[in-house]
Each structure stands twice: as structure tokens, then as C-alpha cells.
Amino acid sequence: MKTGHDDRILIINAEVDGRGGTTSVRTNGDRIVAIGPELSRAPGEYVVDARGGMLLPGLHDHHIHLLALAAAHGSVLCGPPAVHRRDELAAALHRAAAAVAPGGWVRGVGYHDSVAGPLTRDDLDTMVADVPVRVQHRSGALWMLNSAAIAAAGLEDHAGAAVSAPPGAGRGPAGRPDGRLFRLDDWLRERLPPAPAPDLSAVGRQLAAFGVIGVTDATAGTGPAEAELLAAAVIRGDLPQRLTLTGGPELAPPEHPRIRLGPVKIVIDEGEPVEFDTLVATVRAARTAGRAVAVHCVTRAALVLILAVLETAGGEAAGHPSHPGDRVEHGAVIPPDLVDQLVERGLTVVTQPHFITERGDEYLNEVDGEDLPWLYRCAGLRRAGAAVAAGTDAPFGDPDPWRSMRAAVTRRTAAGNLIGPDEAVGPAAALALYLGDPARPGGPARRVIPGAPADLCLLAEPGPAALRTLSADLVTLTIAAGRIIADNR
Ligand SMILES: [Zn+2]
Numbered sequence: 001m002k003t004g005h006d007d008r009i010l011i012i013n014a015e016v017d018g019r020g021g022t023t024s025v026r027t028n029g030d031r032i033v034a035i036g037p038e039l040s041r042a043p044g045e046y047v048v049d050a051r052g053g054m055l056l057p058g059l060h061d062h063h064i065h066l067l068a069l070a071a072a073h074g075s076v077l078c079g080p081p082a083v084h085r086r087d088e089l090a091a092a093l094h095r096a097a098a099a100v101a102p103g104g105w106v107r108g109v110g111y112h113d114s115v116a117g118p119l120t121r122d123d124l125d126t127m128v129a130d131v132p133v134r135v136q137h138r139s140g141a142l143w144m145l146n147s148a149a150i151a152a153a154g155l156e157d158h159a160g161a162a163v164s165a166p167p168g169a170g171r172g173p174a175g176r177p178d179g180r181l182f183r184l185d186d187w188l189r190e191r192l193p194p195a196p197a198p199d200l201s202a203v204g205r206q207l208a209a210f211g212v213i214g215v216t217d218a219t220a221g222t223g224p225a226e227a228e229l230l231a232a233a234v235i236r237g238d239l240p241q242r243l244t245l246t247g248g249p250e251l252a253p254p255e256h257p258r259i260r261l262g263p264v265k266i267v268i269d270e271g272e273p274v275e276f277d278t279l280v281a282t283v284r285a286a287r288t289a290g291r292a293v294a295v296h297c298v299t300r301a302a303l304v305l306i307l308a309v310l311e312t313a314g315g316e317a318a319g320h321p322s323h324p325g326d327r328v329e330h331g332a333v334i335p336p337d338l339v340d341q342l343v344e345r346g347l348t349v350v351t352q353p354h355f356i357t358e359r360g361d362e363y364l365n366e367v368d369g370e371d372l373p374w375l376y377r378c379a380g381l382r383r384a385g386a387a388v389a390a391g392t393d394a395p396f397g398d399p400d401p402w403r404s405m406r407a408a409v410t411r412r413t414a415a416g417n418l419i420g421p422d423e424a425v426g427p428a429a430a431l432a433l434y435l436g437d438p439a440r441p442g443g444p445a446r447r448v449i450p451g452a453p454a455d456l457c458l459l460a461e462p463g464p465a466a467l468r469t470l471s472a473d474l475v476t477l478t479i480a481a482g483r484i485i486a487d488n489r
Contacts, residue, residue: 009454009479010041014050015462016448021052027454030257030482035450048477054463057446058213058455058478059401059434062350063329063391065219066230066239068140070198071107072395078108078135079115081358081414086116090127097131103193105149108135109395114362119144120172121179134188140396141269143188145179153191183269185221197229201238208486210400211457211475214242216391216438218294218329218350220267222247234258240485242455244438246294249285258481262438263292263325268302276309283313292325294350298332300371307341325439330393331381335374339384348387348442351376352397353408353433356420360413377423378408378433387442390433402472405430409470427467454482 009027016023016035024039025032041047076096083089089111096106106128116123124133124146132149136142150156155177157163165171166187170180181188207215217230222245231254233239242258245251246265253259264286266279286293295306306328324346328334331349334342342349355376356363363375381388390408392399408430411421425433435445446452458477459466466474478486 007482008042008045009048009482009484010039010045011048011050011055011456011458012039013052014055014458015052016055018463021050021462023055025055025448025456027456027479027482030454032448032450032452032454032456035448048458050458051460052462053474053476054459054461054466055448056211056431056457056459057435057448057452058457058480059211060214060216060242060436060438060441060446061207061212061391061394061399061401061434062216062389062436062438062441063218063352064215064394064399065140065396066200066203066215066217066233066243067198067219067226068109069395069399070200070203072109073199073202074107076106076108077110079110079112079138080362082110083115089115093124093127093133093135097128097133100131105132105134105152105192108133110138111135111144112138112359112362118180120170121145121147121150121177124179138396141183143181143184145181147179150177150179153188199238200230200233204233204239204241205486206399207241208478208480209475209488210402210472211459211478211486212241212401213455213457213478213480213485214244214438216244216246216262216441218246218265218391218393220246220265220296222251222265224251227251227253231256231259240480240483242438242480249282249289249291260438261291263294263323263327264289265294265296265329266306267296268305269296274305276305276312279306279309280313283309287313287323292323292327294327294329296329298330300333300335300338303328303331303334303338303342307338307345310345310347325441327389327441329391330376332376333371333374334377334381335371336380339381339386342381343385346387348389348440349377349381350389350391350441351378351433352393352404353378353390353411353430354392354397354404355407356411357403357407357414358397360417360419361415363419364413364417373420373422375420377420379423379425379429380420381423382425382429387440388433389436389441400472401434402470405433405470408433427470430470431467455480 011025015021026034132152133146135144168182168184170178172178244262327348411424432445456479459474
């Protein structure tokens with residue numbers, strides 16, 4: 001495998017924009033400098049023979065959580081498709097507990113209530129009693145702890161009496177902590193044994209193999225410490241992709257050619273008290289910082305709320321117009337009566353079509369029948385004039401964007417059921433969900449043209465065959481900012 005600083009690359013015999021299999025593309029540094037029918041090799045150029053394969057602008061994952069993905073590599077999978085039943089969960093946690101170093105914790109991820117209901121400490125204690133265990137719900141919003149973990153985190157004193165707990169910590173009868181911690185990641189992290197810095201190089205390699213040349217880390221809690229970790233991984237080259245950071249209005253990542261500041265992330269959670277004025281103030285702070293907003297929005301009510309917030313934030317002062325990069329993250333439920341407002345506000349929906357495949361069979365049981373046609377929509381939004389892009393939401397979704405594209409085309413659950421078939425898009429449109437500019441995810445697809453960044457993904461097949469398959473197996477070469485970051489040839 002040849003990867004590294006290839007300052008000048010000449011790709012020959014490629015299919016670009018549907019034009020034959022004989023096109024050549026030349027890069028120099030981080031730019032595409034020439035495209036022609038048959039460019040000849042210049043001295044010192046590294047030549048790649050595309051053998052007629054389709055050459056794309058590399059994929060950008062518009063919504064991912066890098067640190068959580070790195071942590072997931074060392075975690076126990078606690079939900080479908082790895083684990084479906086209570087005894088399977090118990091066995092997986094038990095195995096992990098037996099392997100944990102003294103003083104260590106077991107970290108489980110991807111839990112869903114279909115496995116063993118809403119887990120409490122008592123459930124987890126029957127599976128692992130002597131080692132601290134924490135299991136994350138696949139929504140990412142909830143941790144569930146066993147009694148050993150509750151004690152280690154200081155939620156109880158040694159006599160088992162509850163001590164002061166933060167809001168968000170669940171309680172059972174007589175105020176006894178039930179082990180359920182809602183949106184308390186920061187609180188919990190301070191109470192965990194010191195962990196080695198997460199290794200982002202495995203994440204970087206995995207994404208590169210999918211043809212991913214850039215990611216938008218959409219983590220709400222990204223503060224200076226997280227931004228520094230991520231930026232350091234980019235600078236070291238562990239993360240060879242381009243990185244767009246969200247986080248709060250005050251975030252200021254280091255300057256680097258592959259790092260940019262994206263929208264301010266705003267989370268509206270179901271069942272949480274709504275601070276309308278605080279939301280408006282956050283939107284205004286984002287505007288003042290010259291940034292768009294990315295609003296986590298998975299219910300009908302949250303969508304109504306954010307539309308009102310944007311109206312208020314943008315309506316009063318001319319200095320706060322709606323911003324071109326404003327986005328709704330997930331848009332899990334978008335009923336038809338809200339689509340016009342979405343379009344008027346110029347909001348881009350950053351969706352996860354693969355949740356139809358990964359979670360669809362549970363949606364069929366759990367979601368109000370009236371909402372089923374409006375889950376993780378795509379084609380209907382586009383028909384109405386709304387901009388749509390996609391992100392994997394890994395580790396909460398599968399990190400392979402090609403699976404996500406296939407789901408956008410098929411709208412099939414894992415068991416083969418159809419959900420919202422009118423929302424299916426064709427393969428080219430599915431691919432385009434990952435080709436938008438990170439600053440305008442739902443805008444026009446980036447293109448392979450002279451002057452464009454040297455961000456490329458070469459497939460083993462020409463366009464028609466590649467679009468029929470939409471598979472990561474076809475990725476033969478990934479180039480980010482002029483460097484070969486994956487070579488599967
Ligand atoms: Zn997310």
C-alpha cells in the first residue's frame with residue numbers, strides 16, 4: 001500500500017462526471033490542477049490507473065461523533081444487531097467484566113429497550129455485580145449504571161445511602177438512585193478512572209476505507225478540551241480527513257488547513273423543560289459569531305419549537321437573518337404541514353436514512369402509525385424544495401455511508417419491511433447526500449474539476465455498475481487534501 005505525502009498524483013483512465021473511462025485527473029498539493037482526456041505523466045508524478053472506474057469527490061459524513069466512535073471500538077455492543085435478548089446482553093457484559101483490568105469499568109454501547117426493557121441498576125446487577133458497568137443507550141443521551149458503578153461514581157455513600165445527585169440522575173423508591181443518568185456525560189466522565197486518550201487513528205483508517213475525506217463532528221458537548229483532542233489528531237495525521245467542528249458559539253479550534261468551524265450545535269430533547277429564551281439567545285450568539293446553527297431535532301414538537309425559535313431570533317433584528325448553513329439534525333419526523341416552513345427558512349435536513357434499516361422494525365412497533373410515512377424523509381423533502389444531506393451519526397448508526405445510501409434507495413428495514421416508500425431516492429441522489437460542501441451540506445454536490453480540493457474517491461467500477469451496488473467494497477483509493485489516505489488496490 002502506498003499512502004502518504006504524494007504531492008503530485010496523476011490518475012489515468014477514470015470516469016469523471018459520466019465522461020468515458022479515459023479521463024485523466026492531475027493533483028498538485030491539495031488541489032486538482034488539470035483534467036483532460038489523456039494527460040501524460042510529468043516527472044515525479046505518482047500515477048494511478050483507474051481502469052475505467054468512477055472517480056468521485058470524496059465523501060463527507062455530515063454528522064458523526066468521532067470521540068464516541070473511537071471509544072466504541074473498545075466497548076461491548078449491547079443492542080441489535082449484535083444483541084437481541086436479555087441473556088445475550090448478560091453474557092456479553094459478563095465476558096467483558098472478566099477481562100477488565102483491576103479498577104476498570106465495562107463500557108457498553110448501543111443499548112435498546114427491545115433487549116431487556118428500560119435497564120436499571122437492579123437489572124445490571126443480575127448480570128455483573130462486582131465490576132462497575134455503564135451501558136449507553138443507543139440514542140447517546142442516557143447511561144445506565146450497575147450498583148458497583150453507582151458506588152464508584154459517588155452517587156451513594158458506602159452505606160448505600162443516596163448522596164446529592166445532579167439533575168438528570170434517576171431515582172427509585174425512597175430516593176434510591178436507579179442508575180439511569182440522562183445527559184450527564186460530563187458529570188460521569190469526571191468520576192471515571194482516567195482513561196488513555198482515545199485513539200482516533202483506527203477511526204481515521206476505517207473512514208478512509210469507505211472513501212470518506214471529511215467529517216462534521218456534530219457532538220453537542222464539544223468544548224475546548226474535545227476540540228483540542230480532535231484537532232491534535234488531525235494535525236498528527238491520525239485523522240487524515242478534513243474536520244468540521246460544531247460545539248458552542250465560543251468554540252475556537254486551532255487554525256489548520258483541514259479544520260474548520262461549522263454550525264453551533266443546539267440540542268432540543270424530548271421531555272426536557274424548554275428554555276425558549278435561552279434557545280433564542282444561543283441562535284443569536286451563533287449569528288454574532290458568524291455561524292449557522294445545527295439543531296438536534298427528533299420529534300414533531302421539537303421541530304415546531306425550533307421553527308419558532310428561528311423566527312424569533314431572526315425576526316426582530318435585521319442583524320440576525322436566517323443563515324445559509326442552518327440545519328436540522330436527524331429530522332426523524334417531518335410531517336407534511338411543517339415542510340413549507342422548513343423550506344422558507346432555508347433549513348437543510350441532515351438525515352440518517354440507514355436508521356430505517358437499522359431501527360425500522362422497532363419503529364414499526366413503537367412509532368405512531370400516522371408518523372411512519374414521515375420518518376427520516378428524503379425524496380418528499382426534496383420535491384418540496386428542501387435541502388437534504390446525510391450523516392451516519394456513528395457510533396449511533398453504522399459508520400459506513402454506503403449502507404446509508406442503500407437504505408435511502410430501498411427504504412427497507414433489516415427484516416425487509418418498507419417504510420415511507422415515497423421517500424426513496426435514486427442511487428445518484430443517495431450518493432449526493434454525502435457529496436455536499438460541509439458548509440452547505442444540502443447544496444450542490446462538490447465536483448471533480450480543476451481548482452477544486454484534491455479530495456477524491458476512486459471506485460472499482462464505472463458509474464452505472466457502481467450506482468447499482470452502492471457498496472464500500474468498490475472503494476479502491478481515497479485521497480484527502482492531496483494525500484492518499486486509503487489504498488485498497
Ligand atoms: Zn448525533
